[in-house]
Amino acid sequence: MTIDDAPRTGQEPPLGAWRLPDELVELRDTVRRFMRNEVAPLEEELPHDATGLDAGRLAPLQEKARRMGLWALRTPAEFGGAGLGVLGQVVVAEEAAKCRMGAYFPALGAFGGDPPSVLFQASPELFDRYARPMIEGAPGKAFTAISESTGGSDPVRAIRCRAERHGDNYVINGEKMWTSHVTGADWGVVYVRTGRQGDRDGISCLLVETGTPGLTTRPIGVLTSFSPHVLHFEDVRVPAANLIGAEGQGFELASDFLVASRIVYGAGPVGIADAALRIAIDWARERETFGVRLKDRQAVQWMIADSEIELRAARLLIYQAAWNADLGRAVRTDAAIAKLHATEAAFRVVDRCMQILGGLGVSQELPLERWFRDLRVKRLGEGATDIQRMVIARDLLG
Numbered sequence: 001m002t003i004d005d006a007p008r009t010g011q012e013p014p015l016g017a018w019r020l021p022d023e024l025v026e027l028r029d030t031v032r033r034f035m036r037n038e039v040a041p042l043e044e045e046l047p048h049d050a051t052g053l054d055a056g057r058l059a060p061l062q063e064k065a066r067r068m069g070l071w072a073l074r075t076p077a078e079f080g081g082a083g084l085g086v087l088g089q090v091v092v093a094e095e096a097a098k099c100r101m102g103a104y105f106p107a108l109g110a111f112g113g114d115p116p117s118v119l120f121q122a123s124p125e126l127f128d129r130y131a132r133p134m135i136e137g138a139p140g141k142a143f144t145a146i147s148e149s150t151g152g153s154d155p156v157r158a159i160r161c162r163a164e165r166h167g168d169n170y171v172i173n174g175e176k177m178w179t180s181h182v183t184g185a186d187w188g189v190v191y192v193r194t195g196r197q198g199d200r201d202g203i204s205c206l207l208v209e210t211g212t213p214g215l216t217t218r219p220i221g222v223l224t225s226f227s228p229h230v231l232h233f234e235d236v237r238v239p240a241a242n243l244i245g246a247e248g249q250g251f252e253l254a255s256d257f258l259v260a261s262r263i264v265y266g267a268g269p270v271g272i273a274d275a276a277l278r279i280a281i282d283w284a285r286e287r288e289t290f291g292v293r294l295k296d297r298q299a300v301q302w303m304i305a306d307s308e309i310e311l312r313a314a315r316l317l318i319y320q321a322a323w324n325a326d327l328g329r330a331v332r333t334d335a336a337i338a339k340l341h342a343t344e345a346a347f348r349v350v351d352r353c354m355q356i357l358g359g360l361g362v363s364q365e366l367p368l369e370r371w372f373r374d375l376r377v378k379r380l381g382e383g384a385t386d387i388q389r390m391v392i393a394r395d396l397l398g
């Protein structure tokens with residue numbers, strides 16, 4: 001694998017020891033074309049802080065993506081998806097993030113079809129009823145609610161939202177906080193306390209429909225362009241058959257997918273940093289101050305050089321973690337290092353690019369200020385930077 005796309009310099013770097021496999025180069029180029037030809041023109045029509053496409057525009061875009069095979073990419077083939085490996089998912093995530101909404105709506109949501117991964121562990125009945133239609137192209141999305149006001153980093157201790165078994169139902173009482181993608185979702189998975197407070201095996205995973213009586217939601221304003229929600233449960237009854245896995249297995253199920261998803265999570269910021277740097281380089285080549293182009297100022301050159309270094313390192317760390325994950329190696333530390341570096345570095349790169357662009361950098365004429373806000377939250381999501389450090393240190397120190 002090598003950094004085989006160096007569009008900013010216009011030069012192909014020498015081949016290194018590794019190359020992306022040919023089929024992934026092809027996949028990357030396909031996504032790149034899709035972003036240029038289908039997504040970019042559509043995005044031009046949207047307001048700066050748009051948080052998705054209306055159904056009338058999303059459906060045809062998704063249809064085009066499906067025809068190109070860009071659908072349900074994360075869903076294993078045995079469940080009807082494209083079954084991409086982690087490296088494949090990374091390659092797509094990196095390219096699909098290169099639009100204004102890319103941090104939270106890669107490719108404007110064109111590549112849908114993936115249910116929350118925990119559904120692959122659900123009963124066949126539950127899977128067929130909720131996940132399969134999504135994979136087959138039915139509109140809609142699903143949320144995953146783990147965090148509560150008591151904390152997101154340490155769910156084992158923090159989860160207090162309780163579900164009690166009453167006959168053929170569970171009755172849920174409590175509150176979830178920060179749940180993304182609630183708007184437009186008909187259902188989601190909710191991690192609830194079914195056992196003793198603080199016990200790892202006291203957490204279970206229930207599928208809950210958003211229309212269930214007793215469930216109310218309210219948005220929370222944050223600095224990202226979209227709002228996560230509070231989910232309030234008051235005697236919410238869900239069938240016991242909506243339990244995913246066994247009672248008490250919720251934390252284990254959530255952890256199963258966490259490592260790979262962290263790697264893919266870090267790939268989007270790499271794509272955004274790449275796109276931001278391209279904007280800054282174009283600007284530095286053109287803009288003159290005091291009779292000299294910005295590109296000829298060492299202060300600007302160094303910001304560009306530092307950004308390229310951080311970006312390349314981030315991409316390699318993400319690719320390496322993904323590569324190892326696909327080989328079935330233990331990648332907890334690789335994933336933590338890659339997620340931490342990619343999200344932190346991307347934030348620094350976008351910040352530098354905004355500086356190079358001056359006032360325009362912080363304006364809504366360009367995507368930079370939106371990326372800056374969205375990337376700020378990426379340093380908290382899927383395990384905050386501090387938590388990744390904790391994982392790395394634990395693995396090193398024991």
Ligand SMILES: Cc1cc2nc3c(=O)[nH]c(=O)nc-3n(C[C@H](O)[C@H](O)[C@H](O)COP(=O)(O)OP(=O)(O)OC[C@H]3O[C@@H](n4cnc5c(N)ncnc54)[C@H](O)[C@@H]3O)c2cc1C
Nearest residue numbers: 144145146147151152153178179180228381382384386387
């Ligand atoms: C926009 C947005 C969308 C989100 N979407 C979802 C979602 O869809 N589903 C969901 O379940 N959650 C979601 N979250 C929640 C997110 O995962 C949590 O905010 C995150 O896990 C941190 O939890 P917390 O906010 O409760 O902070 P806490 O866990 O209370 O931590 C507070 C601070 O202390 C640090 N810290 C914690 N423990 C340690 C330690 N051991 N050592 C050093 N520092 C530490 C943390 O890194 C953090 O900076 C979302 C959050 C936001 C802002």
